[in-house]
Amino acid sequence: MNRQYRRVLPLLTAAALAATPMEALAENPQFAHDEATWERLKDNVMEYDELSLLVEEYNPNYQNEQASYNDTKNDDDAAQIRRDAKDSAQDMYDSAEDLKEQAEDLSSMADDLSDQAQAALDAGNPALAAQLQAGAASYMAGYAPLMSAAAMTQNSALKSDISADSSYVDSDMRKIQHVKNQKGIIVSTQNLFNSYNQLRANAALIQKNVEVMEAALRATETQASIGMATQADVLKAQKNLQSIQSTQTETLASLETLRQNLCMMTGWSYDAQPEIREVPHANGDAIAQINLEADTQTALANNYDLQYSRRALGNMQENSTDRKNQERTVKNLEQTVSATMTNLYNDIRQKQIAWQLAQAELATEEQTMSAMETKRSLGMASDIEYLQEQSTYLSKQVAEQTADMALFQAIETYQWAVNGYMNTSGS
Template sequence: MKRWKIAGLFAMALMVSAAPFQAFATSPEFAYTAEKWASLRDNKLEYGEIADLIHEYNTTVRQNELDYQEYKGKTSTDIAEEYYDSANEVSERIRYPDDDSANYANQIASALNSEISVTNLTEQGDSNVDDGEIKRLGYEQQEKNLVQQAQKLMISYYSGKASLATLEDAVTQAETAYTQAQTRKAAGMALQSDLDTAAEAVTNAKASLQSAKSSLEQTKQQLIIMMGWNYNDSVEIGSLPDVDTSVVSKINVTSDIQTAIANNYSVKITERRLANSQSENNRATYTNTLANQKETVSTNVKNAYNSLVLAKDSYDQAKTSYDLAEKERAAAELRLSAGTITKKTYEKQESACLSAKTSMETAKLSFLTAQVTYDWAVAGLASVS
């Protein structure tokens, strides 16, 4: 079934089972332009569409939309009353057996367990500080985390693709070495053990390549399922955004830390729990928690920035190494044309250049991952633990 049909059925289910919920329900047709809907509903995953696809089609997000209906608009007092009501219902059903009851042991155990449930439910009501807004913040935080996860997964997919060229080259080299070993053995210049070693190298190289391909496919399937497609659907993975390392020099970490604290979902939730607290014990607990969370956010944003700087430096170094390797390969190509080096020597230089290119691509994607981590940390997802 196409995803747009699923979305439509889900929207119908919402209309039947719950009141319309603009913030979290699958969006109505007028939410986007016709062109935007067409882009979301095609079978191509674009990096810039990840957030919208997660919001519209991710099963966890859609379930959260339904679950939120139970809490929407409720205060912490409303939710506490629900705990008390549940405690009263359990209490009213408690029945203690007569001493001579045939099933006395089981009945008394059941009654005692119910008493424990009543106590627990009452304590939950007494200590409850959650309300509908806290539930909304928690669900929104989960959705944003899914977007970040999907973005990194798409980067990981391309990182896996980048490694395939090197692994394929390793297979080619191993097969060439095996052919050469066969020739040497036929000429009496190599032992059977040499041939066996070369054959094993071919087997291992092919196994590594196949493992990488399988891992790449698993990453793709995980990614498209997060976006609402089915397993094995034919989906084209679009390109990643261009990398611009100059953004690092424009970052104001001090300012970003304050923004990160203001945006942080966990901090917002704790602030609201503190505001909802009725007891001095709860207020003291959440005041301390809030201070610790803000300090941890500050530390983690700094760490994310440092990681971003290191990733930039690694990419710059890898790019320099590749540029040098490419110049050496081009020079070797000229020498090969002039007959001053052998084809084997050139192929070694070509392989070295390919390896340097793969390292550069990997470093570039590592930088992009670090940038995603930093951006989301500032946007509200910095860890508070």
């Protein structure tokens, strides 16, 4: 089915499912990609290597981030931004002074009326004195709110003034943060794709285990009918089947949730049924070519958080307290990036070993499965024995597949770190 007729611009909430496919496509002009690429993006197949383009073209969070950045984008440098903030603070200071003057004017008029009231009272005119005193009270009733408003405005001005002094964000820093946010959406989508495939593989194994438990129950019931098993044995077999069926129900529900989220993050509607392809195999050659020392230097140059912090440092005054604090922040970030690169590299090596072990165990189990096939063909293995061996063999297959996918993701995470995207802030 052509994507153009069924693709929507869904948010990860139901309220945003109103956008049309053509509105989604309008985010980038037709000439942004060649015809072959557009055809891939519009087919009903989801592949790992096209996820980044799918996110860029159709993901609503990605596009909202772009729109938000475009709305606030300007070429102001940090100094100009601080000047503007200072001007705004000064305007608030002026407003506070105006409010104070108005309050003081009311107080003066109230004092004048009070003096006149006293004079009227001294002159034997209490009625006029009462009217004048009421007017004075009316003026004083407006005094307190004006003074309160003046104090609040002055407090806001002070906060804005302090904020301006400590604000070093400029247009370059906003762009760095914007790019990091968009890369994060792509990374999240790729990780979700991997998680979906790992859970899908485990769901197949659980289905095989359900078949084994069903066969075990049938065998136990048959044995019970001829007195070779007790009712307690039957109840135990039933309980085992119910347990694995419950696990299957939960797994399939989780798998469906992942599928829906993955679809919506790549532009399909939540109830669409695209063909979701498998995760590519881990590339052993890519691992062999890793140069941790060189990659760490590249990561230190590319890291978005470091770029942001270094830019802020450059906007600070020499020898200021803020600059000294920021220098420590940059140094700590550099240490964090370097340490994280080492950890990511070690994670690749550990997952490579785990994959190699899984491959070895699968190779051994293939021989066992082959022997079982022979026994089965000679009538030397029961149905339950055959199913149990199938389950064991499938478990080794799934273990090898998930180890492969885990290694692939570790390599991807490492490469993202080299290119600048790394979660160094815990956010």
